[in-house]
Amino acid sequence: MMFRHLFKLIWNKRKQNFLFLSEILVSFMVIFAVFSFLTFYYQNYSKPLGFDYKKVWSISYDNGLLTKNRDSLNIFYDNLYKSLKAMPQIEEVTYTGANFPYSNSTMSTGLNSNGKKFNPVNSYVVGADYQKVWNIKLVAGRWFLPEDAVTKNKNFIINETLKKQMFGEGDAIGKLIGDYDDKEKMKIIGVVQDIKANGDFWPAGNAMFTRLDTGYFRNNSHILVKVRDGADATFESQLYKFMTNTMKNSVEIQHLSEMRDAKNEVTIIPMVIFIIIASFLIINVALGLFGVLWYNINKRRSEIGLRRAIGASGSSVSLQLVMEAMILATMSLMVGCFFAIQFPLLSVFNIPASVYIVAMLLSILFIYLLVFACSLYPGKQAAGIHPAIALHEE
Amino acid sequence: MIRLQNIEKVYRTDTVETLAINGINLDIAKGEFLSIMGPSGCGKSTLLNIMGLLDEPSKGNIQIDSQDISSYSDQKLAKFRNEKLGFIFQSYHLINDLQVLDNVELPLLYRNSSAKERKRLATEALEKVGLSNRLKHFPTQLSGGQRQRVAIARAIVGNPQIILADEPTGNLDSAMGNEIMDILINLNQNEGTTIVMVTHDENMAHKTHRLVRLFDGSQVQ
Numbered sequence: 001m002m003f004r005h006l007f008k009l010i011w012n013k014r015k016q017n018f019l020f021l022s023e024i025l026v027s028f029m030v031i032f033a034v035f036s037f038l039t040f041y042y043q044n045y046s047k048p049l050g051f052d053y054k055k056v057w058s059i060s061y062d063n064g065l066l067t068k069n070r071d072s073l074n075i076f077y078d079n080l081y082k083s084l085k086a087m088p089q090i091e092e093v094t095y096t097g098a099n100f101p102y103s104n105s106t107m108s109t110g111l112n113s114n115g116k117k118f119n120p121v122n123s124y125v126v127g128a129d130y131q132k133v134w135n136i137k138l139v140a141g142r143w144f145l146p147e148d149a150v151t152k153n154k155n156f157i158i159n160e161t162l163k164k165q166m167f168g169e170g171d172a173i174g175k176l177i178g179d180y181d182d183k184e185k186m187k188i189i190g191v192v193q194d195i196k197a198n199g200d201f202w203p204a205g206n207a208m209f210t211r212l213d214t215g216y217f218r219n220n221s222h223i224l225v226k227v228r229d230g231a232d233a234t235f236e237s238q239l240y241k242f243m244t245n246t247m248k249n250s251v252e253i254q255h256l257s258e259m260r261d262a263k264n265e266v267t268i269i270p271m272v273i274f275i276i277i278a279s280f281l282i283i284n285v286a287l288g289l290f291g292v293l294w295y296n297i298n299k300r301r302s303e304i305g306l307r308r309a310i311g312a313s314g315s316s317v318s319l320q321l322v323m324e325a326m327i328l329a330t331m332s333l334m335v336g337c338f339f340a341i342q343f344p345l346l347s348v349f350n351i352p353a354s355v356y357i358v359a360m361l362l363s364i365l366f367i368y369l370l371v372f373a374c375s376l377y378p379g380k381q382a383a384g385i386h387p388a389i390a391l392h393e394e
Numbered sequence: 395m396i397r398l399q400n401i402e403k404v405y406r407t408d409t410v411e412t413l414a415i416n417g418i419n420l421d422i423a424k425g426e427f428l429s430i431m432g433p434s435g436c437g438k439s440t441l442l443n444i445m446g447l448l449d450e451p452s453k454g455n456i457q458i459d460s461q462d463i464s465s466y467s468d469q470k471l472a473k474f475r476n477e478k479l480g481f482i483f484q485s486y487h488l489i490n491d492l493q494v495l496d497n498v499e500l501p502l503l504y505r506n507s508s509a510k511e512r513k514r515l516a517t518e519a520l521e522k523v524g525l526s527n528r529l530k531h532f533p534t535q536l537s538g539g540q541r542q543r544v545a546i547a548r549a550i551v552g553n554p555q556i557i558l559a560d561e562p563t564g565n566l567d568s569a570m571g572n573e574i575m576d577i578l579i580n581l582n583q584n585e586g587t588t589i590v591m592v593t594h595d596e597n598m599a600h601k602t603h604r605l606v607r608l609f610d611g612s613q614v615q
Binding site for chain 2: 002004005008009012013302303305306307308309310311312313314315316386387388391392
């Protein structure tokens with residue numbers, strides 16, 4: 001019954017409460033944005049990485065001075081592979097396109113299946129031992145074999161996300177899929193676990209893996225090696241010298257663990273800055289709410305005195321003021337939710353609806369807690385108003 | 395109905411101690427209409443606040459309806475005020491953002507009565523003060539006399555045994571004041587409500603059963 005009475009009181013005073021309502025609405029929208037980011041990042045972070053980066057080094061080189069003759073180029077790279085593999089500190093070696101995990105390169109294409117286009121799809125050109133270097137788990141089918149070089153249809157492997165989009169829970173192995181222009185059909189031979197190539201906080205997205213054929217060596221400039229436990233700075237120096245002597249050109253060795261940190265920082269640093277700015281805003285809003293509530297209580301001293309006189313205890317006056325603030329918050333949240341719900345409905349930024357829904361629920365909870373915290377002290381102050389004094393102030 | 399024994403009220407600041415009420419002894423019988431008069435600052439309102447349990451005496455004992463309320467908690471005092479006492483103030487103390495009917499319903503909100511019951515009782519109370527045609531008006535749309543009548547309706551809606559009126563006619567012209575006084579007399583005579591009224595107006599005071607005069611916090615008559 002008190003709820004209806006308070007709602008009526010607030011509704012009749014909606015113009016006076018406009019500032020309070022606006023403050024809560026603005027803070028809800030800011031908090032919704034922050035929680036959307038955080039939920040999105042957390043959802044991605046909680047998914048498995050899909051590969052092992054810890055002992056992987058990337059070797060980037062410039063092959064511009066090498067021969068353009070394909071056969072001698074193949075022999076050169078075959079020898080290089082064997083030399084690297086023969087090193088006791090190296091466990092696995094693979095050639096790779098430039099867009100390996102944590103690199104800043106991307107290569108994407110589109111695929112066609114049953115008249116439906118899947119775009120974009122991250123396209124990874126990979127060597128035979130790419131799976132071993134990264135310890136990528138196969139979910140179905142198989143990894144590339146040497147005989148894949150001579151098949152009628154180009155064989156390729158897709159990740160789980162793309163498989164689910166294309167076939168749902170159905171089988172993907174052996175299915176023929178059209179390339180970007182749907183002119184050439186390619187055959188799926190395997191499905192691998194999703195790999196979060198852009199860092200811990202970003203989704204794997206759609207991915208396909210094609211075999212690096214010998215013709216690709218002309219453009220290739222990256223080798224990935226998985227080193228053994230004893231591989232230290234001395235070995236890195238030896239490896240660097242070996243590669244420089246072999247390539248006769250500039251070489252750069254990077255540790256994937258460092259590249260991962262750098263990649264994650266690109267997400268974390270702006271997020272931290274955003275959270276700090278939002279926190280300052282929320283502190284301002286909290287102080288504003290506190291001030292508005294305090295001001296309202298001082299304006300309503302005679303009403304509070306009257307309520308005490310006609311039967312309200314100190315605690316019920318305090319509860320009433322907290323409830324009023326919560327009702328006001330509810331009114332603002334209803335407007336805020338109307339705007340917020342458009343994000344999942346319209347699939348804004350292609351982010352899963354669950355991210356927005358969770359962010360919305362967290363924002364509602366946060367705003368209620370904020371308003372509750374801001375109204376507690378003014379409510380307590382109101383409870384302390386002496387009715388005999390308040391009733392004689394006018 | 396109300397028994398005040400040796401009531402003292404002292405207001406203290408860091409440097410000054412002011413004796414507002416000094417050893418008041420007063421017995422008010424059930425159904426009595428008593429008025430309190432005295433110059434400004436003599437302690438009339440303080441005494442009324444003590445009777446209304448809005449203020450605590452510094453010393454002395456107060457009994458209402460044979461109950462010693464000195465040990466009552468805040469919750470219990472609030473319930474007691476809600477059930478036994480009705481208040482009328484010089485400046486009405488109506489909530490301007492609520493309609494007349496909602497203002498009158500206010501005391502019933504602190505009881506377990508249904509919305510339907512509250513509406514019925516508030517309408518009846520407003521009928522008693524002749525304002526049944528102003529239920530949906532806001533206080534700012536009413537004259538001073540009408541506002542005080544709303545305040546009386548609010549005071550009687552919970553059917554209290556005692557009404558404490560602090561200069562109920564103080565803000566009204568004599569015609570309006572007489573109207574309000576008639577309502578109070580009617581309540582006293584027909585409903586048997588005990589009324590304690592603080593007033594500056596001798597004419598109004600002489601309409602009551604008994605007059606108590608205060609001067610500098612002490613009872614002089």
